[in-house]
Amino acid sequence: MFNCLKYFHTHLGTNFLYKNGNSFIISKSKFISFRLCSSSLRAKDQFLQRSIVPTNHFQDSLPRLPVPELEKTCERYLTAIKPFMSAEKLQKTQQIVNKFKSEEGKELQEELKALNKRNKHTSYISGPWFDMYLKSRLPLVLNFNPFLAFKDDPKPKYNTQLFRSTNMIISSLRFLKSLRENVLEPEVFHLNPEKSDTASFRKIMRLIPRSFSWYGAYLYKAFPLDMSQFSNLFNSTRIPQFGKDRLQVFPEARHIVVLRKGHFYVFDVLDEDGNIIPPSHIYDLIDHILTDAEAPSSHPISILTTENRDVWANARGQLEKIGNSEQLRLIDSAIFALALDEEELGDDLVKSAHHMLHGPVHNRWFDKSFTLIITKEGKAAINFEHAWGDGVAVLRYFNEVFADSTKNHFVGPKTVPANVDAAHRVKKLDFILDEGIKSAIKKAQENVKQSTDKLRLDVMQHYDLHRDCIKGFKLSPDSVAQLGFQMAFYKLYGKFVATYESCSTSAFKHGRTETVRPLTMATKQCVEEFHKKSRPSNSDLKNLLKECTKVHNQLTKDAAMGQGFDRHLFALRYLAEEKGMKAPALYQDPVYAEANHFIISTSTLFGPAFSGGGFAPVVQDGLGIGYGFLDNFTGCLVSSYSPQRDGTAFVEALHSTYDDIYNVLSKS
Numbered sequence: 029m030f031n032c033l034k035y036f037h038t039h040l041g042t043n044f045l046y047k048n049g050n051s052f053i054i055s056k057s058k059f060i061s062f063r064l065c066s067s068s069l070r071a072k073d074q075f076l077q078r079s080i081v082p083t084n085h086f087q088d089s090l091p092r093l094p095v096p097e098l099e100k101t102c103e104r105y106l107t108a109i110k111p112f113m114s115a116e117k118l119q120k121t122q123q124i125v126n127k128f129k130s131e132e133g134k135e136l137q138e139e140l141k142a143l144n145k146r147n148k149h150t151s152y153i154s155g156p157w158f159d160m161y162l163k164s165r166l167p168l169v170l171n172f173n174p175f176l177a178f179k180d181d182p183k184p185k186y187n188t189q190l191f192r193s194t195n196m197i198i199s200s201l202r203f204l205k206s207l208r209e210n211v212l213e214p215e216v217f218h219l220n221p222e223k224s225d226t227a228s229f230r231k232i233m234r235l236i237p238r239s240f241s242w243y244g245a246y247l248y249k250a251f252p253l254d255m256s257q258f259s260n261l262f263n264s265t266r267i268p269q270f271g272k273d274r275l276q277v278f279p280e281a282r283h284i285v286v287l288r289k290g291h292f293y294v295f296d297v298l299d300e301d302g303n304i305i306p307p308s309h310i311y312d313l314i315d316h317i318l319t320d321a322e323a324p325s326s327h328p329i330s331i332l333t334t335e336n337r338d339v340w341a342n343a344r345g346q347l348e349k350i351g352n353s354e355q356l357r358l359i360d361s362a363i364f365a366l367a368l369d370e371e372e373l374g375d376d377l378v379k380s381a382h383h384m385l386h387g388p389v390h391n392r393w394f395d396k397s398f399t400l401i402i403t404k405e406g407k408a409a410i411n412f413e414h415a416w417g418d419g420v421a422v423l424r425y426f427n428e429v430f431a432d433s434t435k436n437h438f439v440g441p442k443t444v445p446a447n448v449d450a451a452h453r454v455k456k457l458d459f460i461l462d463e464g465i466k467s468a469i470k471k472a473q474e475n476v477k478q479s480t481d482k483l484r485l486d487v488m489q490h491y492d493l494h495r496d497c498i499k500g501f502k503l504s505p506d507s508v509a510q511l512g513f514q515m516a517f518y519k520l521y522g523k524f525v526a527t528y529e530s531c532s533t534s535a536f537k538h539g540r541t542e543t544v545r546p547l548t549m550a551t552k553q554c555v556e557e558f559h560k561k562s563r564p565s566n567s568d569l570k571n572l573l574k575e576c577t578k579v580h581n582q583l584t585k586d587a588a589m590g591q592g593f594d595r596h597l598f599a600l601r602y603l604a605e606e607k608g609m610k611a612p613a614l615y616q617d618p619v620y621a622e623a624n625h626f627i628i629s630t631s632t633l634f635g636p637a638f639s640g641g642g643f644a645p646v647v648q649d650g651l652g653i654g655y656g657f658l659d660n661f662t663g664c665l666v667s668s669y670s671p672q673r674d675g676t677a678f679v680e681a682l683h684s685t686y687d688d689i690y691n692v693l694s695k696s
Contacts, residue, residue: 069198069304076202076432079213081234083206086214086252089242093151093536093590095144098137102129104586104593108545109623111552112524121619132612136600143603151538153595156602161415162273168266168394168413169334170479174643174654175384175401176426176633177409181434185441187406190318193366194311194439196400196408197284199432200364201297201304203425204262215253215424216245217535224250253534257417261425264397265360266413268341275416278361285362286317287399289370290325290390292457293317294358307438308446316450318368327461327469328390334476335468343468347459355457365399367391372404377487381642381665384409386480389473398422409641418541420534423635430637483644486679488664493686493693495657501693503573506632507580508689509655509662510546511573513628515555515688516681517651520674524552528626528646531587533595542587543594546630550579558688569692632656640665648672662686 102125110118144152161172181187186195206212218225229248236244245252263278282298295313299305332343347356359365369391373380384401392399398412412422461469493512498505510529518524527547533539554572557564564572586592601615614620629646633656642654642665652667664682668675 069306074202074205074304075209075211076199076206076428077213078206078211079230081214081230082210083212083214083258084210084255085233085238086216086241086245087255087537088238089240090252090254090537091242091535092144092148093153093533093539095137095141095152096591096593096596098129098133098596100591101593101596102126102133105597105623107549108547108593109526109619111547111549112526113619113622117619121617124613124617128612128614132604132609133600133614136603136612139607140599140603149537151533151536151540152599153540154538156599157540157595158415159272159602160598162266162275163271165337167334167336167476167479169386169389169392169476170483170644171646172414173385173394173411174414174631174641175381175409175411176422176641177380177384177407177639178426178430178637179639180407183434183437186434186437189368189402189404189406190311190315191437191440191443192406192408192433193368193400193402194307194314195433195437196402196429197297197310197314197366198304198307198438199429199436200400200425202432203428204363205302205304207258207261212258215255215420215534217251217253219249219251224248251535253420253532254537254539255421256538257421258424260416261397261421262363263361264416266395266397266415267360268337268344268395270338270341273337273341273415276360281361281363283358283362284364284366285359285393285396286314286366286368287330287391287393288317288320288368289322290328290330291320291322292330292355292359293320293454294362294457295454297363306446308443309448311439311443312446312448313450313454314368315445316454320456325390327466329459329461329465329469330391330393331389331469331472331476333392333394334389335472339468339472343465346462346464346468350462350465351460355459358455358457359393359396362396365393365396367399367401369401369403373407374405377640378485380407381485381487381640382480382483384411384640385485385642385644385667386476386483387411389476398425418532418534420532427635427637482669484668484670484675485642486666486668486675487640488666488679488683489661490663490683490686490690491661493690494661496660497690497693501570501573503693504577504581505657505662506584507546507577508573509657510580510630511551511554511576512682512685512689513630513653514547514551515558515685516678517628518555518559519681519685520677524555525627526623526625527628527630529630529632531584531592533588533590535588536590539590540595542590542592544580544583544587544592545594546580546583548576548579548583550575566692566695573689573693626650628653630655642667645669645673651675651678 106122106125140152181192186192233241233244242252260275260277263281265276267274267276283294283296286293297305297310329347332340369388371383371388373383392411395413397416398410401409401411410426495505498508514524524547527545529544529546530541531544533542554576557569557572604612626646627650629650630653633641633654638656643652644667645652648669649672651673653664655664666675666679
């Protein structure tokens with residue numbers, strides 16, 4: 029029942045505890061701001077939605093993420109590693125686990141429960157998971173930031189860089205205003221939408237006090253989701269610091285930052301009253317930037333955001349020291365970043381994926397909460413930093429902005445330019461650079477090129493084994509997709525490896541994600557039987573497929589309900605480190621390292637606006653698989669690093685595997 033709660037995610041990160049920071053208020057003497065009243069969007073057009081149920085209505089009454097029982101966690105851990113671990117290793121690990129749960133683990137469990145009891149405002153995983161992201165010194169590009177690509181506007185004449193960027197800016201601002209005014213529709217999973225996704229349900233919910241509202245929704249089999257991450261969606265950035273970065277939100281800022289040819293431009297999109305400025309004005313300001321004839325930046329500082337975080341922190345400190353503090357603050361505090369790219373991608377899916385994932389690095393600022401990317405021919409995507417949140421907020425923004433911008437078309441071929449004084453309203457950011465910074469930029473260019481040159485991306489599309497087809501056989505589409513990954517890998521390498529699939533725990537207050545381990549004894553048996561020379565009958569194979577779905581659905585439900593084991597073990601380890609304890613033997617066991625070396629890392633991508641998306645492998649010898657069910661086919665974007673792993677061969681094996689599964693299912 030909770031399978032639908034899985035949301036796109038690659039790694040993880042939440043925790044809005046850092047959201048306020050020091051607000052940056054733009055000085056009017058240095059940055060042109062303006063008041064527009066009668067010429068602004070009409071009052072009713074300022075908002076994307078006007079929900080009668082307040083956005084945060086359910087937040088106070090959300091259930092808390094449970095701390096699993098240690099006995100169950102240990103049992104689940106051993107069950108998960110059994111399919112790819114030798115009997116000898118498994119026996120030794122069993123002994124280590126038994127010792128852990130009766131000694132150090134027991135002590136840590138009691139402390140974790142006590143800590144959780146004292147912090148009822150959040151979840152036990154929120155702080156540790158947040159720190160995991162912010163303490164990592166790895167570059168954001170390829171290691172953390174994923175991308176989601178929008179479908180084209182269904183009306184081709186609006187697919188220009190100028191029209192699409194303007195329309196998406198306005199829709200983004202309408203989303204922002206609805207969120208800030210607490211009138212954005214709350215995020216709710218409707219198990220029985222005929223009864224709960226209705227006007228009467230909403231009227232009843234708004235009358236129930238916040239402290240009890242979740243229980244009212246539950247009676248309708250509707251499950252409100254955590255919306256704490258939404259507060260970090262706009263005006264947010266990750267700031268590099270030595271040892272641990274910080275997230276900061278600047279709620280007072282009213283401008284966006286636009287990148288083009290490695291240059292930065294800022295202008296207000298909200299007036300002094302917080303209203304969205306007229307569409308024709310935004311149109312003119314974007315047009316002004318697009319017609320700037322200046323050559324590409326010879327030393328684009330944006331490339332520094334691709335660096336090791338300590339290296340970037342050092343370079344940023346130097347930038348501020350030599351007089352660039354205001355420029356950096358304007359980038360940090362912007363509502364969001366818009367990248368206007370010079371490239372045209374055409375219909376080349378692989379080229380498009382490379383472009384949106386790591387793109388022209390001189391025209392990205394990977395630290396921003398998200399960057400809206402628009403290419404020369406109007407193709408659009410978002411690339412987002414992952415520490416501040418997971419897929420719930422990102423996908424909601426993604427789908428709403430697509431729907432609004434393609435329905436309303438605030439500007440288009442008939443738009444009359446407003447002839448605003450764009451030269452004074454748009455501020456181009458000029459940076460002071462010394463030889464040290466120029467050298468750092470050059471080094472960063474070399475480092476990121478070395479990484480991206482090794483990255484391979486491959487696309488697979490299967491038009492027979494799609495969602496409706498799989499459901500027609502009364503199987504879970506997700507379980508069949510995951511089984512295909514195991515079968516393809518086994519076909520190529522003759523073995524099974526640790527596999528990751530993310531699952532949202534946003535049904536709980538400050539929930540993040542949990543790991544589903546799709547490799548089970550059921551999938552292992554099914555794969556082995558499919559690959560036997562004298563394999564069983566179609567009827568027997570179908571039964572094996574049904575068993576895979578049954579086991580996978582239960583794992584997914586457990587994960588969505590906070591009953592996985594990965595986050596629990598992570599939190600116990602984090603607590604031990606915080607206490608200065610010697611790492612328990614469980615975490616020093618080579619089996620634990622192997623179990624968390626995810627050679628196959630997967631995430632489901634979906635939504636009515638979605639045309640593609642993905643992420644890089646999480647380990648050098650791994651495969652990153654972004655997959656989803658689009659319209660009438662199953663699609664996958666597979667990433668790999670050459671020569672450690674051959675993504676092209678995997679895609680070919682995966683396609684033939686899906687052929688095989690389809691043939692088995694379609695035969696009576």
